[in-house]
Structure formats: C-alpha cells, structure tokens
Amino acid sequence: MLDIDFIQWSNKYLIGIKTIDDQHKTLLEMANVMYRAYLNNKHHEILESSLSKLTEYIKFHFKYEEDLFEKYQYPNKDKHILEHRFFENEISKFSEKYFAGEKEFPIIGENKRKDLPESMKNPEDALQSLATGKTGSFIYALLTFVRKWILNHIGKVDKNYVEFLLSNGIR
Numbered sequence: 167m168l169d170i171d172f173i174q175w176s177n178k179y180l181i182g183i184k185t186i187d188d189q190h191k192t193l194l195e196m197a198n199v200m201y202r203a204y205l206n207n208k209h210h211e212i213l214e215s216s217l218s219k220l221t222e223y224i225k226f227h228f229k230y231e232e233d234l235f236e237k238y239q240y241p242n243k244d245k246h247i248l249e250h251r252f253f254e255n256e257i258s259k260f261s262e263k264y265f266a267g268e269k270e271f272p273i274i275g276e277n278k279r280k281d282l283p284e285s286m287k288n289p290e291d292a293l294q295s296l297a298t299g300k301t302g303s304f305i306y307a308l309l310t311f312v313r314k315w316i317l318n319h320i321g322k323v324d325k326n327y328v329e330f331l332l333s334n335g336i337r
C-alpha cells in the first residue's frame with residue numbers, strides 16, 4: 167500500500183481562522199485520497215465517489231466563506247467569488263468528461279508498481295512517471311489542476327480576507 171501525499175500540508179497555509187483552516191485541510195486530504203487511490207490502482211473504484219465528494223465539499227467550503235463575505239460586506243468579495251466560480255466550473259468540466267467516458271485509466275502493471283517506492287520519494291516525479299503517454303492523463307490533469315489552484319487560492323487569495331474577518335470578530 168503506497169501512502170504518499172500529493173499535496174503536502176504546511177503550516178504556511180494556515181490563515182488563522184480555525185474553522186476555515188480545518189476545511190482547507192479537508193480539501194487537501196480529499197485530493198490526496200484520489201492520489202493514493204491512483205498509486206494503488208484503486209482509482210477505478212473510488213474516483214467516481216471522490217469526484218462527487220470533492221464537488222460537494224468545494225461548494226460547502228465556498229459557501230461558508232461567501233456567507234461571511236456577505237454578512238460583513240467584505241470589500242473584495244466579488245473578485246473572490248469569481249475565483250470560486252471558476253474553480254467550480256473547471257471541476258464540473260472534469261466531472262462531465264469523466265462521466266462522458268473520457269477516462270483512460272491505466273492499470274499500473276505489477277512490475278511498475280513493484281518499482282514505485284524507490285522512484286516515488288517525490289510525489290511530483292511519481293505522478294509524472296505514471297502519467298506518461300495518453301494513459302493516466304485524466305487523473306494527472308485533474309490532480310495537478312486541483313493542487314495548483316487550491317495552493318494558490320489558500321496560500322494567497324484567502325489570506326486577503328483574514329485581516330478583515332478578524333477585525334469583525336471572526337475566529
């Protein structure tokens with residue numbers, strides 16, 4: 167059982183509002199669940215439910231932030247909300263593709279899997295090496311997009327509202 171995280175949590179992503187930090191950790195963990203399933207050839211079974219769960223959780227988390235924006239009239243709310251809508255749209259495009267059958271998932275061969283632990287110290291290399299050619303391209307594209315967007319959003323965009331919310335007494 168390969169147990170490697172694709173998105174490493176780091177305290178530099180903490181924004182200082184506990185409920186939201188916990189939600190961000192859950193989001194990263196959901197992406198890591200997909201990645202581990204991929205490494206262990208279980209993605210066939212779990213990707214469908216993982217995608218639905220991720221979609222639901224994203225909606226829940228974005229609504230949580232947006233309700234606070236509305237309640238306290240966060241000045242940059244419109245721009246921030248647009249970013250949320252963009253991500254939701256992209257994820258739903260991935261879902262549509264998936265359910266339309268555009269999912270060429272490789273079964274990682276036994277030989278290849280045996281070699282994985284040594285060659286997979288770095289999750290980035292791991293995914294790259296699995297995503298050669300056409301096979302694996304769907305989940306590779308999905309996971310790299312999710313990681314890039316979430317880390318940028320949590321690490322930069324969400325941090326912009328922290329001072330404002332804290333000054334309104336949100337903890």
Ligand SMILES: [Fe+2]
Nearest residue numbers: 190231320324
């Ligand atoms: Fe967030």
Ligand SMILES: [Fe+2]
Nearest residue numbers: 231246319324
């Ligand atoms: Fe956000």
